[in-house]
Amino acid sequence: MNARSGQRLARLQEALSRGGTLPLTEAAKLCNVSEMTIRRDVAASDGSVKFLGGHLIMAEDPLYRPVYNLDEEQGSHALVKQCLCQRAAALIEDGDTLFIDCGTTLMPLIEALDRDMTLTVVTYALNVGNAVSRLPNVRLLLLGGLYYSSSMSFGGDEMDAAIRRLGINKAFISAAGLHAGRGASCFHFHEVAPKQAAIASAMQRILVIDDSKLDVIRPAFFASLDSFDIIITNGEAGLALQESHQGVAAGPQILLA
Amino acid sequence: MNARSGQRLARLQEALSRGGTLPLTEAAKLCNVSEMTIRRDVAASDGSVKFLGGHLIMAEDPLYRPVYNLDEEQGSHALVKQCLCQRAAALIEDGDTLFIDCGTTLMPLIEALDRDMTLTVVTYALNVGNAVSRLPNVRLLLLGGLYYSSSMSFGGDEMDAAIRRLGINKAFISAAGLHAGRGASCFHFHEVAPKQAAIASAMQRILVIDDSKLDVIRPAFFASLDSFDIIITNGEAGLALQESHQGVAAGPQILLA
DNA sequence: CAAATAATGTTATATATTTCACAAAATATA
DNA sequence: TATATTTTGTGAAATATATAACATTATTTG
Structure with a gap:
């Protein structure tokens, strides 16, 4: 993870902080980089954001999630x-x-x-x-x-x-x-x-x-x-x-x- | 949307009500039906839940979100x-x-x-x-x-x-x-x-x-x-x-x- | 300023997901 | 009980997404 990658991730986290999802295309536009770069940023991150179906979402901490056991x-x-x-x-x-x-x-x-x-x-x-x-x-x-x-x-x-x-x-x-x-x-x-x-x-x-x-x-x-x-x-x-x-x-x- | 479909949706909404995502495979197991049935349920729903990358998520529409969300x-x-x-x-x-x-x-x-x-x-x-x-x-x-x-x-x-x-x-x-x-x-x-x-x-x-x-x-x-x-x-x-x-x-x- | 390195973009390929059409099962109706 | 209707399951085709390899563009460094 490089210096700019961190800045972009922070920006994306902010965009996601209200909940919901951010399409990869939107994220790329938001940061003025290619979709591939966003992918790489996310891959290099600590796991706080992740991909799901071409959208970015906040990773839910399993610790916070109630036991819904099957x-x-x-x-x-x-x-x-x-x-x-x-x-x-x-x-x-x-x-x-x-x-x-x-x-x-x-x-x-x-x-x-x-x-x-x-x-x-x-x-x-x-x-x-x-x-x-x-x-x-x-x-x-x-x-x-x-x-x-x-x-x-x-x-x-x-x-x-x-x-x-x-x-x-x-x-x-x-x-x-x-x-x-x-x-x-x-x-x-x-x-x-x-x-x-x-x-x-x-x-x-x-x-x-x-x-x-x-x-x-x-x-x-x-x-x-x-x-x-x-x-x-x-x-x-x-x-x-x-x-x-x-x-x-x-x-x-x-x-x- | 039929009668059983409504019950299943209610159950899935409950599982998702605190945020997070539910993989389609899990949702199918949870309801004891095939993945296709879950897909059809979601498609016939009012849009409160939707699919994203093979996972179910709550629609970001604030109308459907819990009244007071921490x-x-x-x-x-x-x-x-x-x-x-x-x-x-x-x-x-x-x-x-x-x-x-x-x-x-x-x-x-x-x-x-x-x-x-x-x-x-x-x-x-x-x-x-x-x-x-x-x-x-x-x-x-x-x-x-x-x-x-x-x-x-x-x-x-x-x-x-x-x-x-x-x-x-x-x-x-x-x-x-x-x-x-x-x-x-x-x-x-x-x-x-x-x-x-x-x-x-x-x-x-x-x-x-x-x-x-x-x-x-x-x-x-x-x-x-x-x-x-x-x-x-x-x-x-x-x-x-x-x-x-x-x-x-x-x-x-x-x-x- | 040129070489080296890092970062990013592009394309092709692999993988996964979604849709569609039809078959099977369950349920309702006559 | 037989028939119609609804509901559900299965697998192939279409579509979208993820990965990987390589080309290109920036950035650093001597």
Whole structure:
């Protein structure tokens, strides 16, 4: 990078500082040089500006960008989770206050929310918070605390009490395992308190869990099967669960997506 | 434009709502459809999203941009803010517990953090939380509550007490205005409590503010000039402030970046 | 001022993206 | 259930963009 190149880059950055894009042809005119020279300038720069389709744009710092994860875990079961969440979203009514649990299972639920409904979402998950923060008609209550990157969620002593103070209509709970006898379990112990608090204080408790997690046990148990009003699942194992609960008055309603 | 197309577009707009670009391949995966379908959706849309070099971007039309976009503010003084934050980062020591205020001013501070230091960061800002959540050596304490999209931060009754319980070494505070007589002010009233709590409980209070905000008054005052130990600023107005505090024993130390 | 070096411009080539036309699938309608 | 309609997927052709090699123009330096 030479002396003039730096000056040109500064000029281009200024032009881009308001956002938007600058066509390469415009950039070349602006600096009174050829398009090739602009290309070379950008290539030699620190990466603050870059090319995209013949236009210059400000490079977005990945550090600033919220985690919008379509991670590996989600990838394989993405379709299933989407189906489960569509079923779950149908339960939501205008004005509801929802609790949305951490993990990737319930992310499609946020996408499936009716944009015209006025809702309040309570969560202790950063990924959920990020997604919900973009929805204009949804009030977001993020329960903070110490961040656990393994589950992209927060934990802390006051969380339990904070959740119990809230009037939650519907609690959408996720789990890493569900066993007919032992109940629902998760990987991380800090999730237990908020999950239990949500189950305890919500009017309606809905477990959303795909069939790969049925008949599975994970280190931290947090609720019995009967703690839930509705369990939304799928597959063979889901059908088996549904049939075993046929006619049982007290237990949860099993919905297959 | 058909019914599903609208849903997909809404999802894509959400993914793009904070700026940045989304590769067509990612967009297709996100919606579980082919790239061609995404192309058709975008073509049939009202123009709020468009293509550029195989990536989706938000159209620069201000009509479609978020009502109150902090990104714009960030761009304009990005270079200045980076300098200020570099100066600020030099004050940080291994093992420190830092309070980082909301807004865009202190975002470059996160970038400037020494990756080898073990730190704890306390914040009530979602954008700060997102950025810090990616740093492996930094413990993140995000103070949650009701989300205010205008400042990308949280507010709530318990925040004040929560902050006062913490042992904060250094509080990095931002402001929308600083006036020699009236002190520091910000736009949003919900920021007052956490800012004041941080100032009250921190060992060292550092105000980071660019010169465009000097001699400016904003609706919510939160601290007098003397509340700060260090003020990091720049420019002519910064120099004037520094000279007026020359030899004053009690007041804050003014650093120019 | 001429040789050497650096910077820029031009052209051709390689690569990627966009468009188009049609086939396949899904959905709606009779 | 069969038929029409809509929606989506695929691959080839057209277009645009990115890269690389070399020619040209400035700039420096002895």
